[in-house]
Amino acid sequence: MPRRLVLPLLAAAALGAAGCGGGKSTSAETLGADCSKSQEQLSPNVCADPSDPKARAVADLVQRLRTRFKLNASIFGVWKGSDQLVTGADGEAMPGVPATRDLHFRICNTTETMTTTLLLKKIDDGSLHLGDPVSKWFPSLPRADRITLRQLAHSSSGIADYVSYEPWVKAYHANPFRQWRPETLIAIGTNQKPLFPPGTNWAFSDTNFMLLGQILTKAGGKPLGTQLREEILDPLGLDDTAMQYTAEVPPPVLHGYDPERGDYQDSTNWSPRWATYTGNMTSDLADLGKWVPALGTGDLLSEESHQLQVGLVNARGPGPFTAKRYYGMGVGVASKWILANPHCAGYNGVIAYYPPEKLSVVIYSTPAMGNSDGPNYSQEIFVRITRLLTPDSVPELQQRID
DSSP states (O other): OOOOOSSHHHHHHHTOOOOOOOTTOOSSOOOOSSOOTTSEEEETTEEEOTTOHHHHHHHHHHHHHHHHTTEEEEEEEEEETTEEEEEEEEEEEETTEEOOTTOEEEOTTHHHHHHHHHHHHHHHTTSOOTTOBGGGTOTTSTTTTTOBHHHHHHTOSOOOOGGGOHHHHHHHHHOTTOOOOHHHHHHHHHTSOOSSSTTSOOOOOHHHHHHHHHHHHHHHTSOHHHHHIIIIIHHHTOTTOEEOSSSOOOSSBOOOEEOTTSSOEEOTTSOOGGGTTTTOEEEEHHHHHHHHHHHHHTTTSOHHHHHHHHSGGGGGSSSSOBTTEEEOSSOEEETTEEEEOOEETTEEEEEEEEGGGTEEEEEEEEEOTTOOOOSOHHHHHHHHHHHHHOTTOOOOOSOOOO
C-alpha cells in the first residue's frame, strides 16, 4: 500500500493487532553549501560540532546504515536546543546526483502533526471545541453525531482507514497520478464497518485526518494550506514548507522511489491528492529542524493544549497505552521521545524531540533499487541514534531490522 501507519508500534497493539552550513542556530538560515566556521566538515555533505564526539558517531552511523539497508539517500539532523550537533545528507538525490542538505521532499504523515496543532490553536482561541461532533459539518456521515473532533485527532473514532482498504489500494497502484477527492476517500473509510464504537479504543486511520482537514477548512473559511501558512509556518519562519495540492516538489528535490507497482519507479511526481491534509506537505531539513522543537515544547499552544497533544493524559485514554508509550493527537510518545514516523510512496522518516535534553532529530530516507520499501528504515536508524544520544531512554518500537 502507498503508506504505512503512523507509529506502527501502537497500531498492532490497539486492536490486538549540498552540503553543510547554517551554523549553530536553527533560527532563519537555510542549510547551504558550506559548513559554518564553528562546524567541522566530515564529508562533502556532512557538518558536525567538533566539540561533541557524538556528532561524528551519529554521522558515521547514518552513513553505515544507509549502505547496509540499501537506501538511495538519507538526510538527517540532530540539534540540542538551538545548537546544531550534526546535519548531513548521504547518498544520491537521484541517479548520479549527490544528496545535499537543502533538498526538498514529501514529509508524509508529519503533516498530521501540523494539522492537529492547528486544531488545538483553534481550541485555544475558542473557535472550536474538542467535543464538537462531526455532524456539525457533515451531518450525513455515518455515526457523525457520535464522533468528536477529539476522537478524530486522537484516532479513537473507530473509523476505518481508507489506505488499508484493498480495492482502494489496487486503484491507487493502477493509476498513481489520479486526482483523488477528499470526499471520495472519506466515504471509503466511513462506509466500512466501524472498527469499534467511538471513543472506546484506538486504531490509526488516515480517514480521521482527512475528515479533520475538511472540517478545519470549513470552520476556518480558507484552504487548510493557507491556514497553516498564517498560523504555523509563517510564525515559525518555515519558508520552505508548504501544503501541496499538486505533484510539485520545489527544487532542489530529493527523489522518492517506490517498487510497489511491480518495478522500481520514481514516485516523486505521483499525485499527493490521495493524502490531502494527511501527507501532502513538502519541506526540507532546515525547516523540520525548527518544527520539531516547536512541536515538542508546544511553542504555539497553551500548556493545556500541549498536554492534550503529547502529554500523559493520553496514556489514560482509550487504547492499550502506558505511561511509557502512547499516542496523543497526530503524534506519539515513546520513552519520553515525542515522535512521528511518516512513511509514504518513496519516502520514510522520523521526526522526534526529547524534552529532558532538548534534543531534536530529523531523518528522511528513500529506498534504493531492489529494496522492498516495506520497513521504515529511518525509524530503525533513529532508534540506533537514540542508543548514542539517550542510552537510558531508547524507544521500544515494534519494527526491527537486523
